[in-house]
Amino acid sequence: MSASNPRTAAAAENAAPTIVLVGHGMVGQRFLEALAERKVTETARVVVFCEEPRPAYDRVQLTSYFSGRTPDGLSLVEDGFMARHGIELHLGDPAEVIDRDARTVTARSGLTVAYDALVLATGSYPFVPPVPGKDSDGCFVYRTIEDLLAIEEYAKDRSSGDSGASGVVVGGGLLGLEAAGALKGLGLTTHIVEFNPRLMAIQVDEGGGAALRRTVEDMGLIVHTGVGGKEITADGDGAVTAMTLSDGSSIDTDLVIFSAGVRPRDQLARDCGLDVGERGGIAVDETCRTSDPAVYAIGECALAADGRVYGLVAPGYEMAEVAAREIADTPDGGGFTGADTSTKLKLLGVDVASFGDAHGTADGCLDVVYSDSRSGVYKKLVVGADGALLGGVLVGDAESYGMLRPLTGSVPPVSPEQLVLPAGLGAPAALGPSALPDEAVICNCHNVTKGAIRSAVTDHHRTTVPEVKKCTKAGTGCGSCVKALTSLVNDELEAGGVSVDKGLCGCFAYTRAELYEIVRTLRITTYAQLLDSHGRAEAREGDGCEVCKPAVASIIASLAPTLGASGYVLDGEQAALQDTNDHFLANLQRNGSYSIVPRIPGGEITPEKLIVIGEVARDFGLYTKITGGQRIDLFGARVDQLPLIWTRLVDAGFESGHAYGKALRTVKSCVGQTWCRYGVQDSVRMAIDLELRYRGLRSPHKLKSAVSGCARECAEARGKDFGVIATSNGWNLYVGGNGGADPRHADLLAQDLDDKELIRLIDRFLMFYIRTADRLERTSAWLERIEGGLDHVREVVVEDSLGLGAELEAMMADHVTGYRDEWAETLGDPERLRRFVSFVNAPGAPDPSVKFVPERDQVKPDLTILSGPTLPVRTLEGTASR
């Protein structure tokens, strides 16, 4: 026991010393774990008083209750933990009186326990502003599982009417947005009322707040800023009906959640005369001792030695460790002098991060800002007069947080503007964790440096990410550093000559390209055969997994004509390997319905066919949208409707557009020479020829193409996997282009080709890609990864340096002759049609869970959008919003 506590030492001579913990929240539980790690529980009696009816749970993840977590699933206490360590836990029995002279704690039940050391971890309570009517039925706070259950219950009762219920959240800080996410998860029309002029005023600046607001509003939430709640109106039964705001406006609402910050729960400490701060919080020193050396305070109830109350869970955990070390008398890690309040979190699915001097308060500091309102991205870096990075705010894209936070305080290796630009627009691709110094902290939760991670690999011979996590604890807190950690571990392993497992998945130690060669040379025609002969030992005879099954199915489909196997993706074993999209020849959407894309080669379509699409969409109530690939997507079909819809489409001459497959999607075109005064070739005809030639070709990832009729490039061919641009002498062929998240302009492979040469080179290029690319590797990534890059591909494809040309062309010829329309084949076969039912035991019954509501004269899914599955480090707190 602590040397500075003579009575504890004295007590140890007679009986086991007693440690009493008041409060069993996240920080309390961490304190108990820290005691157990130090084996204090073996010699001391530990008694815990907890007000809530359940043991410690993950309050940070409260909202995830709506994504299927049960209250038990949120528990932080391992089964048998209390019993194993002999800890006495009194649930639903809060401590009520502390007698510091007698050194006793008395709980509500009347139980009195004498202590040698007392630890207060009472957390905080939600602040409810003094709004008239705040005690009406339907007014809640959002802090505990019980609060959440009560809100859910109340909302359910109110939602039974014709129009859905609505709710108001008072407070637009972290907790307020969490609460708003919960209401939205319950299907309520949700208002957020924030007194400050912007959301998350503590963490983000004005620009960040604006970006956040736009994104939150796009999700259908209604945001009111710069106003407070003035009065809550209730009906005759005392239930909330409306809230009047300080600007005089009023919101009709069924319930109100107060989420306007929290206050430290320091009443117990006040009652027994311990020092508390002017604005609350139990004053503690660096050892977490209060003004009475036998009493400690940790977590949100404590006013730390630096004069701050920390609402984040990470500093709370640190205090728990410090107090446990002091009580165990093993003060090996220093005291608690303050903590980094950098945070990265996902609120309502939006990434938000702030770190260091986010508001630019240092003398002479300057801002570097990148703002893109269209995509809701806002990034600001604060740079000191000497060029050092001091802090920043990231909204909408916080990917670089893991790299920027460790750089704080140092002069970055590249200019700050490069650090905020999106990848591809000047951001250096190579500036990853490898650019960081060894002292840089990678895992903030456990304070693990890059040097410690490197040492775990090189000195302690840890060879996998899970082993390094176990050894260093890095990545076991909020998890936001796992990506950087993985990259560091792999870099270190490769530098040490250790081969990194590049296997496709847990079932195969081979890459996709290696499996392709195995299938091709050994003429393997089934997945089971490949798994049992070439799978990892532990995976053989098993059921494979969702990663390798579609990948192998794609390889077999690509090689089918060559192997003499069936190319029809729904035949035999192939039927069981395909992702649901390939299985139903349509694209699964978020509510379990499917979308349909008929092929419209080159984007050319007759009025008659357009009318058929319109009629089909109208008759089946489908939502229609023009795609970026010059075709029409029809959304909202149930599986049992797919054959009926396709019967009409096939009758009208349509074919599958393979929008569901890793296959050729479209070949876009401009109108070209035929109509356009600038065109120099017939781009539409070439686009149609190419689309019909490569339709149905299964590949490692989707393939897109376009043909432009002149150098003005209206078809955007250089943004495609293979793009063709007309010249006055023929065609230029570009490869490896990409749009999307990681845009890349295609590179010129060959120029001034005639039609025949063009098609020959594309045949070879595509087959070489299919043969050598990794799973889900687009041509752009493949071109950058493959040894020798574009030059090598040009040698193989154009100059035929490997002598593969004829073989690749022959394989493509097999594909072209073997092509059959998958939908026409399906409709012609009753056996294949059997799978298109919603329920195996009620074939005629539609799925009642697939429902729609009107939107802009069409329909949209009637499905509550649940909040994101992960919510990394988040505050529990309070100083948050005012």
Added chain:
Amino acid sequence: MTMAPMTPMTPTAATERTAVRVELLVDQRWFTVCELTDLTPGRGVAALLPDGAQVAVFLDRSGRVYAIANRDPFTGAYVLSRGLLGSAGGRPFVASPLLKQRFDLETGRCLDDEGVVVQAYATRARAGADEVSAQVA
């Protein structure tokens, strides 16, 4: 989740012939959902229970049948029956077709997010009156 009440309907179970029936333990009674031949190894089907609940029924490579609730708790969509079946460490799982979280088919536990569980049902396959195999998942 706000779900409209399920349309009441009586699921039909074709069991007249001597085919092998797939049965689920629902409220302590065996309920026939389909015939074994309705299932494809490595895939699932959706079925309706008498109370309107949806289950996802799977057949693995070795001929064992599993059943779990059809609702994907991460998205709220009734789609787990359309996921791909796999095995890891000898235990069967299905990967949701939407966001790919994996669920153990014997216990319903999510392998990617401890704490998320969907209901799992005991299953058995029976031919006529003779029990062919029984498993309790």
